[in-house]
Amino acid sequence: SCIFCCCLTVVLLNSRLLISAVIHCQMIFFFCSDTGVISVQSATYGRTSSQICSFGRPQSQISNTWCSINVPVIYKRCNGLRACGLNTQGLSTPDPCFGTYKYYTTNYICIPAETSVTCHGGYGYLKCKNGKTQINTANYGRTDKITCSQGRPSEQLQNTNCFSPNALNFVSKSCNGLEKCEVYATHMIFTDPCFGTYKYLAISYFCLPHGIREYLSSCLILNSFCYFQEVCLEY
Numbered sequence: 344s345c346i347f348c349c350c351l352t353v354v355l356l357n358s359r360l361l362i363s364a365v366i367h368c369q370m371i372f373f374f375c376s377d378t379g380v381i382s383v384q385s386a387t388y389g390r391t392s393s394q395i396c397s398f399g400r401p402q403s404q405i406s407n408t409w410c411s412i413n414v415p416v417i418y419k420r421c422n423g424l425r426a427c428g429l430n431t432q433g434l435s436t437p438d439p440c441f442g443t444y445k446y447y448t449t450n451y452i453c454i455p456a457e458t459s460v461t462c463h464g465g466y467g468y469l470k471c472k473n474g475k476t477q478i479n480t481a482n483y484g485r486t487d488k489i490t491c492s493q494g495r496p497s498e499q500l501q502n503t504n505c506f507s508p509n510a511l512n513f514v515s516k517s518c519n520g521l522e523k524c525e526v527y528a529t530h531m532i533f534t535d536p537c538f539g540t541y542k543y544l545a546i547s548y549f550c551l552p553h554g555i556r557e558y559l560s561s562c563l564i565l566n567s568f569c570y571f572q573e574v575c576l577e578y
Contacts, residue, residue: 371417371447374426379453380479380547381424386417386449389439396446403442410440417449419506423480423547425458454479459546461528462491469524471550476521479547481514483507483533484540491543498539505537514546 373381389411390396397405414436421427431447439445456479461467469476484505485491492500510533518524526532528544535542 369431371429371431371449372427373421373424373449373451375453377425379425380456380458381421381427382452382454382479383418383422384450384452386414386447387411388414388434388436388447389445390443391448396444400444404444407440407443410443410445411448412437412439414447416504417447420486420504421451423456423458423482423545424486456547456549459544459548460490461526461544463528463530463542463544465528467526467528467544467546469518469521469526469546469548471522474522474550474552476518476524477549477551478511478515478518479549481510481544481546483510483528483530483544484536484542486545490545491541495541499541502537502540505540505542507533507536507542509534510544518548 373383375381390405391408391411393405393408414434416434416436417429420429457469457471459467459469484507485500486503486505488500488503513533514526517526526544526546528542530542533544
């Protein structure tokens with residue numbers, strides 16, 4: 344059943360702090376503008392404050408504030424996407440403190456990047472008009488039921504936890520430093536991570552000015568949106 348959940352979102356934009364309260368129903372939503380992609384900085388599940396997500400809860404359920412574990416699957420599923428929605432019931436997160444009312448906390452920034460999505464059997468084309476390619480994320484698999492779903496039977500779309508272990512390394516070696524790059528989306532190149540699932544190649548990348556290949560974070564964050572999100576859940 345749908346429960347009343349609170350979500351506290353703090354947005355830092357050009358050194359200004361914007362705060363908004365949102366209602367969520369066992370769903371986590373992240374989004375960036377059309378020119379940015381998600382970069383998760385931290386993702387935890389538990390309780391570190393007695394105030395957050397405490398409405399209507401007895402003291403016994405909110406007093407333990409030393410309860411927190413990392414949730415790596417949020418990084419894996421959302422990094423490099425322009426928007427990401429996760430059903431928390433499907434995250435299979437261990438219970439770090441039984442009897443405590445818990446919530447998910449996610450810090451993420453939006454970094455300016457290009458994206459490319461290619462269905463299985465097609466070619467992905469990366470192009471930088473002014474600069475050279477630097478791969479940010481790459482996955483051959485499936486992380487949602489919508490992308491590359493047209494005409495496919497339902498059973499080929501159900502596994503949304505499908506990640507190729509060698510996609511990032513292969514695409515980076517193939518495309519980094521080039522103005523144009525073509526990548527074939529097939530299990531003959533990438534390890535097949537989920538047999539029977541219809542897969543696609545999703546890539547996010549930067550176009551660096553000629554001659555610049557340094558570490559990106561310091562310059563990117565200056566032009567980024569920073570978000571802090573907390574979502575309450577039943578334990």
